[in-house]
Amino acid sequence: MTMSVVSPVLVGRWAELGELDAAFAEVRAGTARTVLVGGEAGVGKTRLIREFGERASRQGARMLSGGCLELGVDGFPFAPFTAVMRQLVRELGSEGIAALVGGRTEGLARLVPEFGEPGADETGQFQARLFELVLTLLDRLAEQGPVVLVIEDAHWADKSSRDLLAFLVRNLGAMAALMIVVTYRSDELHRTHPLRPLLAELDRIDRVSRHELARLSRREVSELMGRLSGGEPDPVQVEKFFGRSEGNPLFVEALMEADGRISPDLPESLRDLLLAGVQRLPEETQELLRIASSGGARIEHRLLAVVSGLGEVGMTRDLRPAVAANILTVDGDGYCFRHALIREAVHEDLLPGEHTRLHTRFAEALEDDPTLVPPGRAAAELAHHWYAAHNTEWALISAWRAAAESDKAAAYASVLRFLERVLELWDLVPGAAEKISSPLQEVYEQAVCAADLAGDSERGIKIANALLKELGDDPVKRAFVLERRGRMKHRAGRDDWLEDMRQAARLVGSTEEPTTEGARSLAAFAQYVFMGWASEEAYEAAGKALTAARKVGDPLAESSALLTLACLHGHLAYGPEQSAELDEAERIAVEHNLEQLILRSAVNRSHFLEGSGRHAESVDVAYKAMDQARRWGLFRTQGSFLAINHAESLYSLGRWDEALVVLEQALESDPPRPHQACLLQLAAHILYARGDLEGAAQRIAQCRRIGAWEIDRRLQEYLPMVQIEAQLAAAEGRPGEALEILAEVLPFSGRPDDSRYTWPALIVAARCASTVEELEPFLVRAEAMHTHGPLQELQKLTFEAELTRVLGTVADWQPVLDGWERVGQPHTLATVLVGAARGDGRQGERERAAARLDRAVELAERLGADLLRAEAVALARRIGGRASPSHGLTARELEVLRYLSLGDSNKEIAGKLFISAKTASVHVSNILAKLGASSRTEAAATARRLGVGPV
Incomplete structure (x- = not known):
C-alpha cells in the first residue's frame, strides 16, 4: 500500500477555506494579501491549498506554485521561485515575460536558462536587482488579473528564498491584486529553525494572516473514512482510526486497508515518514526514546528516570535533542510524543526480548512506587505494562483493579475496556476466579452495565449474548440481561429490541409477589415501549411498575415509572399535572442519587x-x-x-x-x-x-x-429531517418535489407527540403548494389533528394564514405576528412577517407590507438569516416598498464600514472594535460583496451615496 501525496477528499477544513476565500475576495477588490498556513506533516495543507486554488481559478485567478526542496538549505537557492518561473515560461514564453518587465530579463537568468547565462556579480547588487525584477513581474501580472502565488514547504526554504519571500510580502503594493500563500510544517520548526523569526516578522504586517491547521476531530475522521471507503464506517473502526491517527488525515488514509479496516501494522512509507526525525538524533537520545516509547504516549519524568537508570544530568543530556527536534514535547512534569504514531513506530522497532523486558521494568517500578505517576493512573498503567510484558496472571489482576478504579471516576468506556481484557485472559489464567475473588458471571454482568453506561451498544450486545449463554434458568438474572440488551438494541437501531423488553417483562411478571427486579424491568419496558409506538402498552406497564415499586419500596423503579407517565401525559400539554409528576420523579431521583x-x-x-x-x-x-x-x-x-x-x-x-x-x-x-x-x-x-x-x-x-430510522421512524429524529429536505427542495426552485417529500407526514403515527412534529411540516407544505389540489391531502391531515398547548395553537393559526395565498382568501396576520412575538422565535417571526407582507401586497397595502418587510430584514440581519433577508428585500422591490436601510449589512459590518470609510486599515479597524485583524478582513470582504464594490474606496463612496455608514 502506498500513501497518497494529496488526499482525494477534503474534510473538516471549511472554516480555513472560508478564510482563504475571504482573503482572495480582498485581492479581487485590489488589496494584496499574504496567508501563512502551518500544520504538521499530513494534516492537509496541500489538499486545502489545492481546493482553494481550484475555486480561485474558477474566479479568474492565475495560479503560480513552487515548492521548496528538503535539500534547499544545503545549496539549492530560489527553488520555489525557479519552479514558478518555469511555469511562466511555459505559459507566456520568454518573450511574454520580457515584455512584462520591459526587456530587463538578464537577472532572471539566475532562475531559468531561457534568459541566457547569468553575468558576473561584480557590484554585489545582483540579488537586489533580482528581487526588484520578480516584484515587477508579479505586479505586471496582477494588473492583468488576480494572481495567487503559492510557496509550499517553506520550512525547507533556503536563505535566499526566505529573503525573497520576505521582500515580496513587505513591498507588495497595497492595491496589487496579488495573494501569496505560504505553507510550512509547524512540527519541523524547532526552536532555532530560521523560518520561525521570519514568520513572526511577517505576521506583524497588516495584510498578513496566519493559520495553523488542527488535526481532524473524531467526527471528521469518521466522515473522511466514509468518503474514502464509500460507506458508513463502523464506530469501532472509527475509534481505532481516531486513536491511532490522532486526527491526522494522511495517517487515516495510510492506515486504511482495501476493505476499509485499519491496518494492524504501520505501512513502510508511513513508518519512514514518522522515523525520519528520530533517526537524525544522537544514538543516546534514540535509546532513551525507545525506553520512553514503552511508557506510553505520555511519561512522567520521575518514572522515566527510574526505568532508564540515568541520573538527572544524563536524562537532561539525552532528552534535550528530542525536545529541541519536537519529537518529544514537555507536558507538565513529563513528556509526550508529538504524535502517538511516532511512539508506535519507535516501539515497533524494539526487539521481542527488549519489548518484554522494558514493560516488565515499568510494571515493577510502578508496583514498588505507585506515586511515580499521578493519582488514579497507576492501576491503568500497571494493566497496560503487565499485558504488554505477556504476564497473563498479573495482566488479569491489574485489569480487574483498573476497571474498579475507572468505575470510581465514572470512566465507563475505560471500565469496559479493562473488563474485556479480563474476559480475554480468563481461560489463560488457571484459577482466574480466585485471583480476582469474583466469578466469570459477575465480570460479564459488570461489562454489560459498563457498555450500556458508556453508550457502546454494539459491544454491549455481544457481551450480553455471551452472558445469556453462561446463565442458567434464573428468571430474574435473565430478565436483567434481556432488559439491558433490549435498551442497547433500541439505541443501536436494531429491529428486535422490543422482543427483548417483552421477554424480560414476562420473566419477572411470572413471580407471584412483586420484586425489585420485576418493578425495574417493568419500568424500563414502559419507558422503551413508549419511545417506540405502543403508548397504551406503555401506560399499562408504567402503572404496574409504579404500583410494584411502591409496594417493594424501590425508588429507582418508582422514579422511572413516574417519568414515563409524565411523558405520556406531557406530550398532550405541559401543564401543572405533568410538572407535578416530573417534580416528584426528580425529587426521588435526587434524594437517592x-x-x-x-x-x-x-x-x-x-x-x-x-x-x-x-x-x-x-x-x-x-x-x-x-x-x-x-x-x-x-x-x-x-x-x-x-x-x-x-x-x-x-x-x-x-x-x-x-x-x-x-x-x-x-x-x-x-x-x-x-x-x-x-x-x-x-x-x-x-x-x-x-x-x-x-x-x-x-x-x-x-x-x-x-439511517437511524430504518427500523423505527421516531418522530423527533425523522420528521424534522423530512421538513428540512422539503425546504431545501423549495429553496432550489422545486416546490413540487418538496410536496412529494412532505407526503411522509400524512399518515397518523399514533404517537401522542404526533402533532408537535407535524404542524411545522404542514406550514412548509402550505408555503410550497400552488393549487388547492396540491393542498388537499395536507388540509385533510390538519383537520384530523389535535393541537396541544399554546405553541401548537399558534402553529395551527400560521398554517391557516399561509393557506389563504392558495385559497384566495384574506388572512388576519396580526394575531399570528403577535403570537410569535410573544413566544420569542425571531426567525419564525421574520418568516411570518414576509408571509404577511406578501398578503398585504396582494391587497394593495404597500405601506404596511413595507413596514413588515423592514422588520423582517432587521431580524434576518441580526440572525444572519441570509436566505430570508434576500427573500424579504426581493419582495420589497417587487411590491414597490422600501428595503432595509442597512442594505444587507449586519450591525457589526456597519461599524466596520464606518471606519473603512474614514480610511482606516484592517489593523486599525480591529484595534478600534476590539476584534482580530483577520476578523476585520472578513468583514471588509463581506461589505465589498454586499455593496457590489470592487475596492475599499468604491465601498466608501457607495456607502455615502446610499446613506450607509458615516455622513
Whole structure:
C-alpha cells in the first residue's frame, strides 16, 4: 500500500477555506494579501491549498506554485521561485515575460536558462536587482488579473528564498491584486529553525494572516473514512482510526486497508515518514526514546528516570535533542510524543526480548512506587505494562483493579475496556476466579452495565449474548440481561429490541409477589415501549411498575415509572399535572442519587418546555444537566440527548452560533445513531436558515447515511429531517418535489407527540403548494389533528394564514405576528412577517407590507438569516416598498464600514472594535460583496451615496 501525496477528499477544513476565500475576495477588490498556513506533516495543507486554488481559478485567478526542496538549505537557492518561473515560461514564453518587465530579463537568468547565462556579480547588487525584477513581474501580472502565488514547504526554504519571500510580502503594493500563500510544517520548526523569526516578522504586517491547521476531530475522521471507503464506517473502526491517527488525515488514509479496516501494522512509507526525525538524533537520545516509547504516549519524568537508570544530568543530556527536534514535547512534569504514531513506530522497532523486558521494568517500578505517576493512573498503567510484558496472571489482576478504579471516576468506556481484557485472559489464567475473588458471571454482568453506561451498544450486545449463554434458568438474572440488551438494541437501531423488553417483562411478571427486579424491568419496558409506538402498552406497564415499586419500596423503579407517565401525559400539554409528576420523579431521583434518572428528568423537562414555547427555561434546564452529565461520565448517552434539547431551544431563540457549538461538541462525543441524526438535522436547519444550502444538504446526507430510522421512524429524529429536505427542495426552485417529500407526514403515527412534529411540516407544505389540489391531502391531515398547548395553537393559526395565498382568501396576520412575538422565535417571526407582507401586497397595502418587510430584514440581519433577508428585500422591490436601510449589512459590518470609510486599515479597524485583524478582513470582504464594490474606496463612496455608514 502506498500513501497518497494529496488526499482525494477534503474534510473538516471549511472554516480555513472560508478564510482563504475571504482573503482572495480582498485581492479581487485590489488589496494584496499574504496567508501563512502551518500544520504538521499530513494534516492537509496541500489538499486545502489545492481546493482553494481550484475555486480561485474558477474566479479568474492565475495560479503560480513552487515548492521548496528538503535539500534547499544545503545549496539549492530560489527553488520555489525557479519552479514558478518555469511555469511562466511555459505559459507566456520568454518573450511574454520580457515584455512584462520591459526587456530587463538578464537577472532572471539566475532562475531559468531561457534568459541566457547569468553575468558576473561584480557590484554585489545582483540579488537586489533580482528581487526588484520578480516584484515587477508579479505586479505586471496582477494588473492583468488576480494572481495567487503559492510557496509550499517553506520550512525547507533556503536563505535566499526566505529573503525573497520576505521582500515580496513587505513591498507588495497595497492595491496589487496579488495573494501569496505560504505553507510550512509547524512540527519541523524547532526552536532555532530560521523560518520561525521570519514568520513572526511577517505576521506583524497588516495584510498578513496566519493559520495553523488542527488535526481532524473524531467526527471528521469518521466522515473522511466514509468518503474514502464509500460507506458508513463502523464506530469501532472509527475509534481505532481516531486513536491511532490522532486526527491526522494522511495517517487515516495510510492506515486504511482495501476493505476499509485499519491496518494492524504501520505501512513502510508511513513508518519512514514518522522515523525520519528520530533517526537524525544522537544514538543516546534514540535509546532513551525507545525506553520512553514503552511508557506510553505520555511519561512522567520521575518514572522515566527510574526505568532508564540515568541520573538527572544524563536524562537532561539525552532528552534535550528530542525536545529541541519536537519529537518529544514537555507536558507538565513529563513528556509526550508529538504524535502517538511516532511512539508506535519507535516501539515497533524494539526487539521481542527488549519489548518484554522494558514493560516488565515499568510494571515493577510502578508496583514498588505507585506515586511515580499521578493519582488514579497507576492501576491503568500497571494493566497496560503487565499485558504488554505477556504476564497473563498479573495482566488479569491489574485489569480487574483498573476497571474498579475507572468505575470510581465514572470512566465507563475505560471500565469496559479493562473488563474485556479480563474476559480475554480468563481461560489463560488457571484459577482466574480466585485471583480476582469474583466469578466469570459477575465480570460479564459488570461489562454489560459498563457498555450500556458508556453508550457502546454494539459491544454491549455481544457481551450480553455471551452472558445469556453462561446463565442458567434464573428468571430474574435473565430478565436483567434481556432488559439491558433490549435498551442497547433500541439505541443501536436494531429491529428486535422490543422482543427483548417483552421477554424480560414476562420473566419477572411470572413471580407471584412483586420484586425489585420485576418493578425495574417493568419500568424500563414502559419507558422503551413508549419511545417506540405502543403508548397504551406503555401506560399499562408504567402503572404496574409504579404500583410494584411502591409496594417493594424501590425508588429507582418508582422514579422511572413516574417519568414515563409524565411523558405520556406531557406530550398532550405541559401543564401543572405533568410538572407535578416530573417534580416528584426528580425529587426521588435526587434524594437517592439516581444520576441517570436525574438526567432523564432534565431531558423530559427541557423537551416539554421547548414544546410549550418556553425556550429560555428549556435552555437553562438542559445546560445545567449537560454539565452534570459530563461530571458523571454520561455525556455520550444522556448528555448528547440533552444537547439536542439545548441546541433546539437556542435555535428557537435565534442564538445560532451557540447552538452550532453545542451540536459540534455533542457530535464529537460519538453519540448513539438516533442522537447523531437529531444533532445533524438541527445543524441542517440552522445552516439552511443562514442560506448555506450546500452545508445543510451535506448534514442531511449524513443523516440519511446514519439511517437511524430504518427500523423505527421516531418522530423527533425523522420528521424534522423530512421538513428540512422539503425546504431545501423549495429553496432550489422545486416546490413540487418538496410536496412529494412532505407526503411522509400524512399518515397518523399514533404517537401522542404526533402533532408537535407535524404542524411545522404542514406550514412548509402550505408555503410550497400552488393549487388547492396540491393542498388537499395536507388540509385533510390538519383537520384530523389535535393541537396541544399554546405553541401548537399558534402553529395551527400560521398554517391557516399561509393557506389563504392558495385559497384566495384574506388572512388576519396580526394575531399570528403577535403570537410569535410573544413566544420569542425571531426567525419564525421574520418568516411570518414576509408571509404577511406578501398578503398585504396582494391587497394593495404597500405601506404596511413595507413596514413588515423592514422588520423582517432587521431580524434576518441580526440572525444572519441570509436566505430570508434576500427573500424579504426581493419582495420589497417587487411590491414597490422600501428595503432595509442597512442594505444587507449586519450591525457589526456597519461599524466596520464606518471606519473603512474614514480610511482606516484592517489593523486599525480591529484595534478600534476590539476584534482580530483577520476578523476585520472578513468583514471588509463581506461589505465589498454586499455593496457590489470592487475596492475599499468604491465601498466608501457607495456607502455615502446610499446613506450607509458615516455622513
